Amino acid sequence: MKLEGKSLKHDFFRFIIPSLIAQWVYALYTMIDGLFVARGVSELALSGVNIAMPFVTLLFSIALLFAVGSSTIIAIYLGEQQDTKAREVFTQNILTVMIVSILTTVIVLWKSRDIAIFLGATDLTIEYVQTYLNTIACFSIFFICSYSLEVLIKTDGYPMKATIIVTTGAVLNCILDYLFVMVFHKGVWGAAFATGLSQLCVVLLYLTHFCSSKTHMKLVRFTPSLSLLWRTIKIGLSSGITEFSAGIVIFLFNHAILAYLNEEAIVSYTIVTYVSTIIVMSMAGIAQGIQPLVSYHYGKKAPDNYHRLLKYALYFGTAFSVAAFIISRIIASPLVNLFISPELTQLRMDSVRVFYTFSYSFLICGFNIIIGGFFTAIEYPKSAMAVSLGRGFVFVAVSLQVLTRLFGGDGIWWAATLAEGMCLVLTLGLFVYYKHHSSNENIGAEIRK
Template sequence: MPAATQPRTMAEGSIGRWMLSLAAPAVVAQVINLLYNVVDRIYIGHMPGVGATALTGVGLCMPILMLVNAFAMLAGAGGAPRAAIAMGRGDNDAAERITGNCLTVLLAIAVALTVTFYAFAPQLLRLFGASDATLPYALSYTRIYVLGSVFVLVVLGMNPFITTQGFSKFSMLTTVIGAVCNIVLDPILIFGLGMGVAGAAVATVLSQGVSAVWVLLFLCGERTRLRLRLPNLRPRAKVILPCLALGVSSFVMLSTESLLSISFNASLSRYGGDVAVGAMTIITSVSQLISMPNQGICQGGQPLIGYNFGAGRPDRVKKAFACQFGICVGYATLFWAAVMVFPHLFVNIFNSDPELVEYTVWGMRIYMAGIFASGFQTSCQQAFVALGQAKVSLLLACERKLILLIPLIFILPYFMPDNKVFAVFLAEPVSDILAAATTVTVFMTRFNKILKAGPGKA
């Protein structure tokens, strides 16, 4: 008996099958995208003699890398859900205008970020906690990376427009191709050509360049439903501003990650020195193993939720959210258990220096004590994005980091003067649990009201 074929639109067929077909490739893409930075850190952390210092230096670059990603999501995470809602209404012309306008904004942002970060990199890295020992490594990586930031913005900002059309496997290949290039180039440039940290940055830029070409070729090709057309590249306020308004939530989430990284590194450098900052670099890398797959699950769920919301199918919206919620919470809980029981397994991937390993294991168990709550937070907050609820999504994005976590990083050490590093790490689980409780409560209160109002209010 032949296998059943997937219905042509997301308003038909099994929610579970649609979620699997959309989310699975998105999760794989997020995990592979994580390899861009993780593989660099793994190789750098095992450089003979200087691995721990070089790894700490590269970790100090993260606020700048996160800001580049944040600006990509400003257009991509805001424009793609708007395009999905437009397609659900049957207005593909409007969806194409959104796609073209978002590309133009991304290119303009790339120019501004490249000039700014290249010029002010030394001052910024000192602000982030760089010492005399770690600054040369941090500066070398940062300046090369920002020269290729246009590729990062195109990949992260435009790939969601491929996913939102239902071409999730193709969007996954965007990341797979780049990650494979990075994995191959890293050892060649770092060790083979003796370029060290600079080689890791060059490998990342070249790999992102290949992925950017791949994305643009698809969006200009025959298979896409949202083709890039020259007239649509001219920015129009009524097209781009609603996208940016919706994307502000994702922008705030990632840009505050940058501010958060600065806050953690500055405090840890002050209270624990380079070893504490190095530990935070590893902990951040491990924490991305939970945040990025959950983001992938929600990236797969967003087109399904947005399309059915635009098509006036609240019953399917509820089923899609329930599926997304269950997967995110389940994964976060399993990951939390693994980190609590086997922390050495994760830490040894990045470095084998005994002092750094033991320090990181201690810090990780504190930092990730409440990481299970991230599944609740991410699934509900991203569902608001899929429903076009920019203001609520933005408020929830701000709450955990700006209202809770960043203040706690600086306040808690004053209440625990005997162990200030412990207090800095403790800020994370306290914020995770409080923010998740608030987000779930707000979502459950507003969800039915949003569905009843319909997409006209999105």
């Protein structure tokens, strides 16, 4: 396997950089859709796409749940030199993902209107929301499989190949979006169809790798194991929730905005969401990048190595957070102008103000995501779950409730920063507990020797 190279630091960057690029590309998928919809249809249609966005993040989170869980187990088995078991895990994961994808498609097509209303669609946006949901649902299997295979190909030792394939899909998405929205004038349906079609092509590209002689992950005969499925879910659930947290946050904010402000404010939040998603997915990219390496060295019983990997990730994440904060404030005005028509001057000004306020959360989120991902990689599912639930739902809901009661609609824009700060306290507490617990285990192991 290609999980050990020249040095640990070299391995870190060899996996982190492709993982980051892949996450940026995935984030750009939705931004590209939004940009073409805003310019090719209307700002109201952009709001509709944003309201439907939690469903897209749900698809990616399902993929990540099974991919991270199975890749962690695979990497541990590889570290223990149990290649046959690793292939059985890979095979069961592929079958599970396909079954879940089909069930997701059926449910969404059956209840799309109800789901659209639940997500926050109004009389003005429900047609856009339902169209986007139905179209994306038809491609669910490709969304889930593409993201799942992207994680697994990195565990297979080919992080750069994953990046090349994902980037190819993004370029294709841009081309198809332009054709279907701007040339053929297919509106929201065209944007969704273009994205789904590009995901299908990405899956085909991944299959060329997994069907080749280069891969170590081949489909084999296996006996379905519920205990393996449960282990996979336990390990991957926190990563799935972290991924889905973007969708949950969008859902909570959309409802708060409609309750305290108006539909125009959703346009402002949509633009902020695109940048916020890039930042969050970048941090998730760092966590996912070190995951196979950490799990591999954890399987080899080499704590010094996987602790060093965490230290590298935290240093890198801190530098990235500061850079993201500064850059996001510089590009706020030009970015807003891309999405909002020149005649809507007040909406442009309000959106920039919202952007400045929201950007403070970028400084904190990395610590929570990276340490949560580390807990996942070393099979500390309870700690990982606590962090994911905290930042993905609990603290956001609490922050929105408290700040809107104190400051009304203006308080909404500070909720993300408060939620990340509250989660940071929890994350640091859990990490201190882990360090104390692991230190005691190491001392015990030395005494037993």
